[in-house]
Amino acid sequence: MNNTKRLVQRLLVGGIAAATVATGLIVGVAGPASADPVGDLVGVGSDTTQDVMNGVADSIGLGLIGSWDAIDPNSKAQHLAISPKRGCSLNRPNGSGQGVTALRQSGNVAAAIAAPFADETDLPEAGCVDFARSSGDPGTSQSNTGRWAYVPFALDAVGVASQHFGDATATNYNQLGYDPSNAATGTGTLQKLYRDGQPVVLGGVTYDPQCNAAPCTGGATPIHLYIPQNGSGTRSFWLSKMGIGTVPAWLHDHAWTGTDYNGALVEEHDGTVLQGDANGIAPFSIAQWVSQRNGHGDRRHGAHLHSLVNVGVTPNVTVNPLSGAFPTAETGNLNASFIIRREVYNVVEWKKVNVGNAAFDAKLYSVFGPGQGLCGKSAVILSYGFALLNSAPLGHTCGAIVDGLRAFGTD
Incomplete structure (x- = not known):
């Protein structure tokens, strides 16, 4: 095992444990009730993958993932204000596109570039959103040097x-x-x-x-x-x-x-x-x-x-x-x-899941990277109706972080 790999593993284990102790995070309950959870890594966006990501969050535990449904799980209203982290509020994004928009806004992308979606009157503060669920790939926004990585996890x-x-x-x-x-x-x-x-x-x-x-x-x-x-x-x-x-x-x-x-x-x-x-x-x-x-x-x-x-x-x-x-x-x-x-994805900031980058985030990588937490939850993925990406039927395996799936080079 090389030194870089050992360092990554130590970061992953230490980062998760430290986050759990420091913040007193709790584990969400199973099923739809975990749609509005407490979690260190906040995700919003796609209706398609909200349920499987809720299940993954419950399975990984440690209060690590807080995946918020596309609409209010009780009232079924869209775009109501949510507060997924202390000192943070935003209008709940409904769907992949709005989730990606909120993620970019959370990364301080100017409103002129990441324009507010309909009814978005409360934009997220910096760092409010850590990942966006997306049932679509980068499409016309694809850029080999893009700031954001679409990381596939299921078919x-x-x-x-x-x-x-x-x-x-x-x-x-x-x-x-x-x-x-x-x-x-x-x-x-x-x-x-x-x-x-x-x-x-x-x-x-x-x-x-x-x-x-x-x-x-x-x-x-x-x-x-x-x-x-x-x-x-x-x-x-x-x-x-x-x-x-x-x-x-x-x-x-x-x-x-x-x-x-x-x-x-x-x-x-x-x-x-x-x-x-x-x-x-x-x-x-x-x-x-x-x-x-x-x-x-x-x-x-x-x-x-x-x-x-x-x-x-x-x-x-x-x-x-x-x-x-x-x-x-x-x-x-x-x-x-x-x-x-189609493949389905979670969108994260590329530099945070690029091992060796100064901004590398061990916790984020421990969930979405190749061979990491999400990709190890095959039984959960299958239970929620999706097929696995073990054989790359559409070109990518679970957790692939590749330039062809990066987007928004102007951010």
């Missing part, structure tokens, strides 16, 4: 959900096609609906995304296309996979009321909007669906997953979201070979 996939299961509509929705090789011009029926707003025929039924209520032209059936709230990483991810830049008029982030789309805000991986709309479909994290089925903060409200047909191969192949007896029964776990997949 997710995103499918389509509705309130239908075992009926004719479910059978039709299970025939939705997707071309994974070409989001922008692919001919899949899912892409035609979301990207182009065109009617499609499934099982002999014509579904029209621009008809809100019957009667529709030519006897078509209305289909309401939902996307999650603004600032959601899943929203950005889904739009990119559908080849969409500017959100078109036929996509909605508020619920259909029967006369307009001025209903409740569509929260990601929450089936409330589908429960009240027999014509609605929405993207849904398969890992989140499995996690909620496993009893972790169930908010599916009767949302059911659907298969997708891979039209980018010949002959076309139907790919199920779950590994079990789907569609006969919704058993099994995330199908790690599903068509639309």
Whole structure:
């Protein structure tokens, strides 16, 4: 073992122990109650990974991690003020984008660069936020010299959900096609609906995304296309996979009321909007669906997953979201070979997890670094519905700290 590695190990053990003794941190309780915890390392952001990070925090213990849900766990209100550390307050970020914004603001990035999100009237003080949960990668903000590192820890996939299961509509929705090789011009029926707003025929039924209520032209059936709230990483991810830049008029982030789309805000991986709309479909994290089925903060409200047909191969192949007896029964776990997949991340300051850097933070590294605390919690990650990154199915293993996943070079 070289001297650098010995030094890192001593720092990790000593740093955790010292932090625990000095601050009297407590261990959060299991499940949703740990959404508003006491913890030395504060995280905010993604709805997709909030539950698994709560579980990881409980499993690691020592009061080390305080991972705060995207919306208030009791009132379900968004953007209420929180105080995750002494002398620190901020509006609760809702989703990956807002979480990353709060992290950057906490790092003293100027408001002109890290602009406040909607309803953000209370910006975090310096050092308030230590990591941001993100279900999306750096995207167009990627920079090999960026200040912030997106550190992957698990594999997710995103499918389509509705309130239908075992009926004719479910059978039709299970025939939705997707071309994974070409989001922008692919001919899949899912892409035609979301990207182009065109009617499609499934099982002999014509579904029209621009008809809100019957009667529709030519006897078509209305289909309401939902996307999650603004600032959601899943929203950005889904739009990119559908080849969409500017959100078109036929996509909605508020619920259909029967006369307009001025209903409740569509929260990601929450089936409330589908429960009240027999014509609605929405993207849904398969890992989140499995996690909620496993009893972790169930908010599916009767949302059911659907298969997708891979039209980018010949002959076309139907790919199920779950590994079990789907569609006969919704058993099994995330199908790690599903068509639309993604890594999920925690975003931290690069220099703090770069061994040898003068600003290296042993506690932060001990949670997020390769082979460290989070990456050692395979059973927890699987329990919360995600698949592991042991074999780098999308290019990275758990805890990878690489220049290709750095962002915001102007910070």
